[in-house]
Amino acid sequence: MPDTSPLAVCVGEGLISLVPVAAAPLEDCKTFRRSLAGAEWNTAIALASAGIRTAVVSRVGDDGFGRFLRSELRDHGVDDSAVEVDPDAPTGLYVKELSPLPDGSIDGTMHYYRKGSAASALSPGTLASPAASALLDQAALVHTSGITPALSASARAAQDALFDAPRGERLVSFDVNWRPALWRGREDEGKALIAAYARRSDVLFCTRPDAEAVFGTSDPDRLRELFPEPRYLLATHARGAEAFDGSERTHSDALDVAVVETIGAGDAFAAGFLAGILTGLSLSGSLSRAHRIATRALASTRDHVD
Template sequence: MPDTSPLAVCVGEGLVSLVPTVAGPLEDSRTFRRSLAGAEWNTAVALASAGIDAAVVSRVGDDGFGRFLRAELRRHGVDDSAVQTDPDAPTGIYVKELVPLADGAVEARMHYYRTGSAASAISPATIADATVGRLIEAAALVHTSGITPALSSTAHAAQDAVFALPRGERLLSFDVNWRPALWRRREDEGGDVLTGYARRADVVFCTIADADAVFGVSDPDDVRAFLPEPRYLVVTSARGAIAFDGPDRTESSALDVPVVETIGAGDAFAAGFLAGILSGLSLTGSLARAHRIATRALTSTRDHVD
């Protein structure tokens, strides 16, 4: 990797996404396309597309899907040296069910098969691995999300281990990514956990809906009042985004593009904003870059930019 480019390390779950080639009920879907998925993996791919050196810390199974995911990272220029292979647990997958909408777009319904997966067994030992340690030590930024601590008790402990690492000048980025299905029957615990991470991060992303569900506030300025600790806070909605850098505040509208399907656009948006701040862009410039990269995910049924 070139020495002149900052390194961003994304820590979290990778999945294989199976997407029907034709929209409709799953029982009528005969053929599927596979692609890389997982919030942090999507972000890593988008960061690499924006010219930022990116690496992933995760675990996959010793199976064809795991080998496919690692090969996809390399194809997109993402370092996979810290993706560990589990000899016993499988690689997680999810299936998209595409429901046609009247305007020509589709609504995606997700069906996850990740219980007992290799990624759900990520643990503090994963973070303590020598290869992982070298990458994080060299990183200008580490990116995580609220999905990881919801996967298992060991994954929660791994996230804690990431947040406990000496930070120095390195930025720690956190995307709230509230997934109520993963916190079912422990929603209050999940809210407390994600709030704690958000307060300790340097960069925080959340949607208006997630802010309402997790923090109990939905106005962006109220979210900022609730989370004064992070230097950067970005609150997004379908209409656009409002970003804060310390006391500074700016907002921007989403770009007007044909929307095919929205899954993964938030990960691409986060990558664009992070690429902006790592490249020394202003708050306004970072937001503009975020919107441009997000549009590349909105116009496809894949979760990541290509």
């Protein structure tokens, strides 16, 4: 029998992350570990780990890195049938630079090598492919972020098509994920565009630093005033999160766990919350699930949960 459980579809770029085996300046690092990365792909893997039927719509290069990324999706139970393979453009990657902090955790800095990547050619045509359109037609939820429209004009057009498509009961989830390096020289354009997507979303995630940078405030009540349109609004910070469902509001403290490195924790948090609402949990229950899954990303220098 066909699986009729809710389907979540994540749309965005998957990346190879090269992570040094030791925390040191890159010029001193000789050995790196390969891993899957990319905000929407991290979220997809975390959703699948929470028992949600999940698929990715994206593009990779016809290279070893692209084959590795697709294999990783399958190994984590994520449908990769709508990940196109580009015969010419390469799979994007980034190198993570690790620096030890006084509290024993590690600060990660990302250095991107993604210009001209296969995923930068995401377009409305990608979404209209038979594999992608079949998944999107079934989806109970589509998740994307502010990274995708920064990649190229065609990727922005794909994001517009996602938001323009008739939704019915389907939810559109949007994570701000402000990346200044991707908007360099067009920061005002990027901020205005992200604010427009935020207003058109059903579920909106933003960290307080991103909210301050893009919207000029990190105060949760002010954010709710600025963005009354999304049913759900999540404002997160290192110590916890404020969550809104319409006029309902709740706060939750982050769980007290040892932090190795924080990159990817926001993607896991989003997945936990989305898994909660897709399975009928309350606002507070969904928020608790978000924190539990986020702790799994905090426990290593990988970007995604196992």
